[in-house]
Amino acid sequence: MNKLTVVVGDYPHAQPLLDGAAAMDGCLVEPVEVKPVIGAYRRMIRDLEFDVCELAPVSYLMARQEGIPLTAVPVFLNRRFHHGDVQCAAHSGIRVPRDLEGRRIGVRAYSVSTGVWVRGVLCDEYGVDIDSITWVVDDDDHIEGRVPSNVERVTDGRSLGELLRGGEIDAALSGNAGTGRAGAPRAGWAAAADPEPGGGDGPYPLFPEAGTLAVDHYLRKGVYPLHSLIAVRAELVERDPGLPTALYAAFAESKRLHLGASPGWAAVDRLARQASAIGGDPVPYGIGVNEPSLNAMVRYSKEQGLLDAGFPADPRSLFAAGDYPDA
DSSP states (O other), rough: OEEEEEOOOOOOOTHHHHSSSSTTTTTEEOOOOOSTHHHHHHHHHHOOSSEEEEEEEHHHHHHHHHHHEEEEEEOOOBBOOOOGGGEETTOOOOGGHHHHHEEEEOOOSSTTHHHHHHHHHHHHHHHHOOSSSEEESOOOOOOOOOOOOOOEEEESSHHHHHHTTTSSSEEOOOOTTTTTTTSSSSTTGGGGGGOOOOOOOOESOEEEEHHHHHHHHHHOOOOOOOEEEEEHHHHHHHOOTHHHHHHHHHHHHHHHHHHHHHHTTTHHHHHHHHHHHSSSSSSSOOOOGGHHHHHHHHHHHHHHTSTTTSSOGGGGGGSSSOOOOOO
């Protein structure tokens, strides 16, 4: 029986695959724990260290463009909305999205998926000239060499959270994409707390009604931001063309087993809230059901200089050949 080293984040809906309850014919899953899982992204892209690995979707697209021998199956373990991610410095005077023009905004690295989605929404929905903004980063991109001229690197070791609290940047993204950590992905880096929003001299949200705006955007556009996919070393698929279908089926079965053994999505509060907001599965798998999101992700990545204009636009071309019924 073939062994597959598999790295994914801490998702209850993936656990049945990792513990063997959702089995793959002819393959034995060998889980590899990497915390934070973002640290595995770089190791997979740069060293092909694992057989199967969760990846940030924008990093995967960039890896394909660079000819890195990876392919993927359309399993999207994590989804997020982003209107709530932009936090403004206490005395920045920012009140509406276009106030961000000409300002300095912190983001972990230019190509992080949250940054791509946030810039896309700001440009599409609110007419923000994102090229007029200086994007201040404190970490490397997984794939280097695509950073535009309006990106500035923090060089003195201070975190984006410190810069935001000190008013040295005008706004920043929150969580792992910005102020919720410092430096490169490493053990314990996610433990850093985001600056408290609101209240006196603390940062405040650009969109106070972020949840409502995010769901409205989803209902109008059908775009539900992707935050992970499952990448596979291409040589494994070349040797076994049936592997992508088997892997996809196992992840789909893992999700079904999780839902059958627990009270819906309550095990993950954020996904439970998203399920309630959109009235359906908060992590749908497959190409067809996710086509608007895939199209938006590719378009935003091109517009932001991360992908070449000639990068394939057909969502099906992004994945290994296989059978992927919506699941």
